Amino acid sequence: MPEREITFAQAVREALAEEMRRDSHVCIFGEDVAEAGTPFKVLSGLVEEFGAKRVVDTPISEAGFTGVAVGAAMTGMRPVVDIMFGDFITLTMDQMVNQAAKVHYMSGGHWRVPMVMRTTLGATRRSAAQHSQSLHAWFSHVPGLKVVLPSTPYDAKGLLKTAIRDENPVIFFEDKMMYKLKGPVPEEDYTIPLGVADVKRAGDDITLVATSSMVQVALGAAILLEKEGISAEVVDPRTTWPLDEKTLIDSAKKTSRVIVLDEGYGRYGVTAELAAVIAEGAFYDLDAPVKRMGAMHVPIPFSPPLEDVTVPTEQTVFDAARQLCGKA
Amino acid sequence: MPEREITFAQAVREALAEEMRRDSHVCIFGEDVAEAGTPFKVLSGLVEEFGAKRVVDTPISEAGFTGVAVGAAMTGMRPVVDIMFGDFITLTMDQMVNQAAKVHYMSGGHWRVPMVMRTTLGATRRSAAQHSQSLHAWFSHVPGLKVVLPSTPYDAKGLLKTAIRDENPVIFFEDKMMYKLKGPVPEEDYTIPLGVADVKRAGDDITLVATSSMVQVALGAAILLEKEGISAEVVDPRTTWPLDEKTLIDSAKKTSRVIVLDEGYGRYGVTAELAAVIAEGAFYDLDAPVKRMGAMHVPIPFSPPLEDVTVPTEQTVFDAARQLCGKA
Amino acid sequence: MTTATSNPETSSAAATEKEKWLRAYRQMVSIRLFEEQVNEVYTRALMPGLAHLYSGEEAVAVGICEALRIDDYITSTHRGHGHCLAKGASPDRMFAELLGKEAGYCRGKGGSMHIADPATGNLGANAIVGGSVGIATGAAFSARALGTDRVAVCFFGEGALGQGSLYEAMNLAQLWKLPVIYVCENNLYNEYTHYTETTAGSILGRATAFGLEAASVDGQDVRAVNEVATRLVKRARSGAGPAFLQCDTYRYSGHHVGDINREYYRSKQEEQHWRTDRDPIKVLSKWLLEQGYADAAALDGITSEVRALMEAAVKFAIAAPYPGVDEVEKHVYA
Amino acid sequence: MTTATSNPETSSAAATEKEKWLRAYRQMVSIRLFEEQVNEVYTRALMPGLAHLYSGEEAVAVGICEALRIDDYITSTHRGHGHCLAKGASPDRMFAELLGKEAGYCRGKGGSMHIADPATGNLGANAIVGGSVGIATGAAFSARALGTDRVAVCFFGEGALGQGSLYEAMNLAQLWKLPVIYVCENNLYNEYTHYTETTAGSILGRATAFGLEAASVDGQDVRAVNEVATRLVKRARSGAGPAFLQCDTYRYSGHHVGDINREYYRSKQEEQHWRTDRDPIKVLSKWLLEQGYADAAALDGITSEVRALMEAAVKFAIAAPYPGVDEVEKHVYA
Ligand SMILES: Cc1ncc(C[n+]2csc(CCOP(=O)(O)OP(=O)(O)O)c2C)c(N)n1
Ligand SMILES: Cc1ncc(C[n+]2csc(CCOP(=O)(O)OP(=O)(O)O)c2C)c(N)n1
Ligand SMILES: [Mg+2]
Numbered sequence A, B: 001m002p003e004r005e006i007t008f009a010q011a012v013r014e015a016l017a018e019e020m021r022r023d024s025h026v027c028i029f030g031e032d033v034a035e036a037g038t039p040f041k042v043l044s045g046l047v048e049e050f051g052a053k054r055v056v057d058t059p060i061s062e063a064g065f066t067g068v069a070v071g072a073a074m075t076g077m078r079p080v081v082d083i084m085f086g087d088f089i090t091l092t093m094d095q096m097v098n099q100a101a102k103v104h105y106m107s108g109g110h111w112r113v114p115m116v117m118r119t120t121l122g123a124t125r126r127s128a129a130q131h132s133q134s135l136h137a138w139f140s141h142v143p144g145l146k147v148v149l150p151s152t153p154y155d156a157k158g159l160l161k162t163a164i165r166d167e168n169p170v171i172f173f174e175d176k177m178m179y180k181l182k183g184p185v186p187e188e189d190y191t192i193p194l195g196v197a198d199v200k201r202a203g204d205d206i207t208l209v210a211t212s213s214m215v216q217v218a219l220g221a222a223i224l225l226e227k228e229g230i231s232a233e234v235v236d237p238r239t240t241w242p243l244d245e246k247t248l249i250d251s252a253k254k255t256s257r258v259i260v261l262d263e264g265y266g267r268y269g270v271t272a273e274l275a276a277v278i279a280e281g282a283f284y285d286l287d288a289p290v291k292r293m294g295a296m297h298v299p300i301p302f303s304p305p306l307e308d309v310t311v312p313t314e315q316t317v318f319d320a321a322r323q324l325c326g327k328a
Numbered sequence C, D: 001m002t003t004a005t006s007n008p009e010t011s012s013a014a015a016t017e018k019e020k021w022l023r024a025y026r027q028m029v030s031i032r033l034f035e036e037q038v039n040e041v042y043t044r045a046l047m048p049g050l051a052h053l054y055s056g057e058e059a060v061a062v063g064i065c066e067a068l069r070i071d072d073y074i075t076s077t078h079r080g081h082g083h084c085l086a087k088g089a090s091p092d093r094m095f096a097e098l099l100g101k102e103a104g105y106c107r108g109k110g111g112s113m114h115i116a117d118p119a120t121g122n123l124g125a126n127a128i129v130g131g132s133v134g135i136a137t138g139a140a141f142s143a144r145a146l147g148t149d150r151v152a153v154c155f156f157g158e159g160a161l162g163q164g165s166l167y168e169a170m171n172l173a174q175l176w177k178l179p180v181i182y183v184c185e186n187n188l189y190n191e192y193t194h195y196t197e198t199t200a201g202s203i204l205g206r207a208t209a210f211g212l213e214a215a216s217v218d219g220q221d222v223r224a225v226n227e228v229a230t231r232l233v234k235r236a237r238s239g240a241g242p243a244f245l246q247c248d249t250y251r252y253s254g255h256h257v258g259d260i261n262r263e264y265y266r267s268k269q270e271e272q273h274w275r276t277d278r279d280p281i282k283v284l285s286k287w288l289l290e291q292g293y294a295d296a297a298a299l300d301g302i303t304s305e306v307r308a309l310m311e312a313a314v315k316f317a318i319a320a321p322y323p324g325v326d327e328v329e330k331h332v333y334a
């Protein structure tokens, strides 16, 4: 029997539905999450199955309902909060960072905050500067939080289920351009542990460490590179925290050349940490400096020809990799 | 005549007073900034000189008055916003990142947002997890913002004056443990450009790149190292954005060994960017991996013996440097 | 009333009145036809991304902006084309912006949700719900601090009542007696959710609680909107402080141009009712005809003129060039 | 009233009444003397950092918490010792927390501004002004979702009225009819600024605007506080929804223990007036004496007992060990 293929959005929905069936404490808060199933239609059908007490439409109060989720998580529920665009996490930083991330520690281990925040990242949707950011570096910076960046339907489902079962606040970033991406997802229940990188493609000459949206870009670039006789390994950390440093470093040691790809802004972002970790861990094995590729350092412009150059593409990654391998 | 010495707090106050005298558009918004002169007394005397229309006490509404400052800056004022503890920037992220940072770009260069946000960083004040963070990495990540981290009274005054005259939103982080630190500050008007690192101490064997509170720690460690015959160069970038990459890389090339020090959380923080920049720029000159030292990866604990181990100290920097130089 | 009309003062007042409302009529028609073209451009797949149409709500933007001076400030929303036009922007540069062209108000960098026009005091549309309440309040702060008598108007949908920043800003505005007017466009829906599901208590009460002068008005009647706006603007200009105005209105189209199947959140009858019985352009045209300020042909003439203008504007925008790729790194810093 | 007292039901009611208010008295004295010790420990330079004393406000915490069950929730503030004690925490572990000792409620990791006590439903003090409104509202959500009849009380100072999150939470609570009570402790000052300089309009209006049941009460009269709290708690428990209670009160000491010179923001006369004429412990003791529920000696006895307890608690805390340094990396993740 051929493996079942579903979209990224379906994978997210299945994970939620299965966990909600499994555990009556799981509930969802967010804007237009019920009948509308979110503007991206990711949650369609959930309110019909679980009712409006568990799939709860909120006012446009990101700080407010995130705070409510923190309190609900402390007292027995397992809320999943939906923040429509990742740009709106700006409104939730106090609740996530000063409350959710610290409650367990500050209470000496008494209270727990088992909640998930689902939100989006990614540009090239012509949504302009306030609807296109990939701000996951901020949460990755904060002790007490875990950050998940799925890059395939399979990973999305398995990681989201784990995130919901986790006893800590977990932020789950979905690339909004990937919702329609199809991929194999088994029917059976499975989970994927947080903190385990996945080698999405094995290779020998260069390592492309890529997160979220950039994994598909890296895989595309790897095919182009193959035609040039360059064998690229694509490593997806899958979670920026916990971070599977070993898999990253091992791959770097093997290939001795590394490009790190992430759709967040380059400076002081995820690529900096990954590059620093690899540069330190594979110091004696690298043949060239780790190259970082992230979003260009500008607010995302609306105009299509401008927006298109702000993020790494298969072509730019291909070019950079060739150059790094001394073939350009 | 011996050089005049004033405290860090006085230097900040002088910068504000001089700029307010120079330009009637400069005004201050914040909680308890007027008669109280802030809980840290940094602004004492300003309301007496400039009046309550220019030194404006606000309600406890960090998001609200930051937003008002953005609008005021767009329309002719040059507001300086006071956020008492750096931990409270969590409440201002939307206004700073989605508005202030982007207005100029999104309007195609029409509107400008010449505002300064002054806030604090730094632990070891026994203020616990919600009053001890150093979150400057977040703003450093965002295009459109500039981030200043003064480490001496001299730098504080010169950089703050420049920040106030800048046409962009600038965030100015003051180490609250440093307010009483004294240092030479000339009577005459001077400014320091943003984006120019300062070599706080020259040396040959190892580079200590340090920001804000960590500069004094690095200088202390350098003295300890000197006794061991290790000559340490201390480089202070002074601004995380714009970043003077060249000075950092040149020093690294010269000494071939680098420790990067910053009081923010280590992971996905300022040390990651600085380490990545140096590892790339001085790749062929480094004798050892760049070592990163930041706040321990935990919410800052209240208990003094626990809090004390969360931040790098002269001793831990000394130990790390000796080891890096192969002398441990 | 022969005596009255023979009085030169009254008759010139009537002439002004006539001019005023014909101008308002033209403005409302401009918005309506602008949005028709937007939808058309979207349907022809010429528009990057989405847009949120203002059709149905024209009397709000026009009624308010006609009470403002050109140097007064406004802040706008994701549903901002109406505010922008009503404040005086020209459709060609707006369309250019919507298509991401260099001739656009923001050189194509902002797009539909960020159009700003300094020449007419438009501080910008905003894609963060509630994101501009601080900006408008700050503009009012400047107006006063700089010794001008400018006023700032903050437009927002009733969905922004969910955002705490609104309450923070109203508190500040009232404490400091700032010349700002918060205009709540209650079109009944936050995206796909009826506002009663998201809004407890009373809308006006949320403003009066902070001491603001507050009023509500039929947002389909441009004259009513303008009357109360004129009063509140005058009040603010004179230093008496901020105000809040709730305008009850309706958006005819989907939340955005792609929101086609709407029955799961609102009925076709409801939509039809507003279009047929409450249309702001119909309401005004009926009155204009009654007053004898225009006949049907004159009104049709306005519509034709405006339509031609809008078509030309779209053509201009389609033909206009994109910004050069080197533009991408410009304007990050001033 | 001889007949009345001879009625066994009434006399047992009176006995209960007597017990109840003697207990409240003891609780208030506990808070007062706890804070005396805190100040003492600070003055002796034994306390790391600062602390915000609750003295003067005792009737609020006690009046409210005496209306709650032990399994009801509270959230507290930077000025949280009173709430914590009133809900039932023991002073020895509290002092241990204040000194950063392992025996503290949070193993020394939280300190004064973060004490939490799961056994008594105290979700924690909070050092972010307004930071716990969401948490309390979420606890109320759980209470209902889990089918219990628990209630959550959110304590906050009037300074938190400046934070938008309060309005977001009240809106949610009212929409969802959650059993949460927002208790505003109006002690007149946000740090060093009088609340009238930061609070436009009406405090109660800010709650009624969102549809909440709202009341205000003399926060120096524990019986009055308890009476209205009892009503609001019952109402919330029965599913009738959230409420807001403004308690007018005063802090005797500085904003924190180090705030010694206060004349620039408030007068000594004002302080003296509250201490002399409005002291909550005096108010209750006067009533207890009038009712014949206690004589002066009995009340003094309570004070002596409590003082001994507090002194012992401080001793315990001083002698207790700090957590081991390896604790620093524990409890980051559950
Ligand atoms: C902070 C924030 N949250 C959510 C959104 C997504 N969003 C865009 S428009 C909208 C509904 C706005 O409703 P309303 O304010 O009533 O304006 P209307 O669209 O009805 O004009 C939402 C939720 C957003 N843009 N910003
Ligand atoms: C978000 C935030 N802003 C500012 C502060 C600093 N701060 C601590 S207490 C306080 C005043 C609080 O006043 P109020 O809420 O009335 O409580 P009170 O101290 O009077 O009990 C302020 C401004 C803070 N802790 N959190
Ligand atoms: Mg609406």
Ligand SMILES: [Mg+2]
Pocket: D157, D158, D159, D185, D186, D187, D188, D189, D190, D191
């Ligand atoms: Mg107070």
